[in-house]
Amino acid sequence: MSDPAVSQARAPRRRLLLVAVLLVPLALVSLLVGAGPLPLGTLLSDPQALQVLAVSRIPRTAAVLLTGAAMAVAGVIMQLLVRNRFVEPGTTGTSEAAMLGLLAVTLLAPGAPILVKMLAAAGAALAGTGVFMLLARRIPPHQVLLIPLSGLVYGGLLMACATFIAIEAGLLQYLGVWMSGEFSGILAGRYELLWLAGGLALLAYFAADQFTIAGLGRDVSLNLGLRYGRVLGFGIVTVSLVSSLVIVTVGMLPFIGLVVPNLVSRLMGDNLRESLPVVAAAGAGLLLVCDILGRVLRYPYEIPAGTVFGIFGAAVFLYLLLGRQANG
C-alpha cells in the first residue's frame, strides 16, 4: 500500500484529537466564566460555588456543546441530502416550520408538557423540510445558489405566517424567544432534552456511509444497492428532530449547520465516516467560544451566543461565497 493512502487514513484521527483537546480547556473556561465569579481556589470548599457549578455552569456548558455538535451534524446531513453546500436547517424552512408548529401547540394546548411541544415542532419541521425537498428537486442542481435562495424565500414565507399568527394571538414575545438562541436561561432540569439531540447526532454517525453515498446522488446510491428513499427519510427526520429540540430548549441558532460543515469539508472532505466526529466537535467548540465571548464582552450582561455566532458565521459565509467565485 502506498504512503499517501496510509497517511490519509491517519489524518482524520489526528484532526479529531486536536479539536477534542481544544474542547477541554474551553469547557473549563466555560465552567468558570459568568456573572457570578467562581474563584478556582475556593471552589471545592465553598458549597455555594459548588451549587452554582452543578445547577448552572455544568448544564450550560453541556447544553452549548450538545447544541453545537447536533446543529453542525444536522447541517452536514442536510447538505449531503440536498447535494448543495449552502443549505442548513435555517435555510430550508426547517426552523421556521418548527416555530409554526410550536406556535400552533402553544395556541391550542398551552399547558402541554415540553415533550409534546417538541414533538409538535418536529412534526411541523418534518412537513416543512419535506416540502422544501420537493421544491429543491425541481431546481437544476447546477443552479448552486438558487437552492439556498429559494429556501430563504420559503423560510421567509413560513416566518411571515408565524409572525402574523403571533401578532393576532399576542404571542410575539414567544416568537422572539424562539428566534434568538441563547444559553443564559439554561439550568439543571431545563436543558436535558438536548441530550436527545446529541443522541440523534450520534445515531446519524452509524449511517455515515449511507449519507456519504446519498451525497453522490440517487443514481450512484441505487447502483450500490442503497435504499435511497429510506436514507433520505432518516436524514430528514433526524434534521427535523434536532432542529426542533434546539429551538424548544435554547432557540434558533442559524449558521452553525452552514459554516462548520463547510470549514471541515475544505480540510478533510465529505466522507462522513471520517469527518462527522470532527464536524460535531468543531460545532461544539465554535459555539462554546461564541457563548463564552457573549458572556465576557459586556460583562456582567450577556450577548446571546446565537448573535455572536451570527456575526462570525455571516463573515465566514461571505468568505465561502466569494472564495467560490474566485475559484470559478
Added chain:
Amino acid sequence: MIQVSNLSFGPAANPILQGIDAEIPAGRVTALIGPNGAGKSTLLKLIARQLTASSGRIRMDGMDLAQTVPAQLACKMAVVAQHLSVASRVRVRDLIGFGRWPHSAGRLGVADHAAIANAVELFDLGDLQTRFLDELSGGQRQRAFIAMAYVQDTDWLLLDEPLNNLDLHHARNLMAQLRHLTELQGRGIVIVVHDLNYAISWSDHVVALRDGKVAFQGPVAAAATAERLSALYQTPVAITRLGGQPFAQYHR
C-alpha cells in the same frame, strides 16, 4: 443474457421507447448505437432501473428485474452514468471503496482493499487516489467512477457514453480494459457509444436504435453492414478494413 421484451417508456402519445425486443448476450461487449435521441441512454437507464418502464419487462440471467431487491441487484450489475455531477468532496480512493459496499456494507476487509488497489492500478489512478472528486477533470472523474463500478465485481457492467470525456489514450485504454474484463473474467458489458469506430472495432454485439425502436441487432460482423449503418444514421457510411479491423468511413 439480458432479455428485453416488449419494453416501452414515455407517454403513450409520444413514446421515447416503443416495443423494444432485444437480447444482450452474457460475457460479451455489446454496444448500443444509434443517432441522437434514439433512446440508447433511456434503454440503458431502464436496464439499470434508474427509470421505470411503462410496459414490458427486462430479465437478467433469468431474474425479472422488477422483482429484484436493490441490494441483490447491486451484486449483479454495476452502472456508470453519463453525467457525473458531484457536489460532495470525496476522495478518489474512498469513492472506489464504496464500490465494495454491496459486498462489505462498509467494513472493508483485506480482499476489499486488494480489489481497490487493483482498480487504482488498472485505471491509472495512482497519482489521483488521495485527491477529492471536485478537484478532478471530467475524464479523471469518469475513470474514478468506472473504477468504482469495476470493484463492484458484478457479472454485468453498464456504461453510458464512457468515452465522452476521455482523450485518445484513455479512451482506447478503457475499451481495451473492457475487452479484457470480458475475455478474462467473462463479464457482460453494455455500453452506449457515439463513436461508430469504437463500437464496431471493440464490441462483439450491437443493438441499434432509431426513433425509439430497434433498427437492427446481432453480432457486429453480421449486423453492422454499410447499408444498415447508412440507413441508421441517414449518412453514407462505408466499411473498410484497416489493420484487420472493420473501419467506418463517414467523415467526408
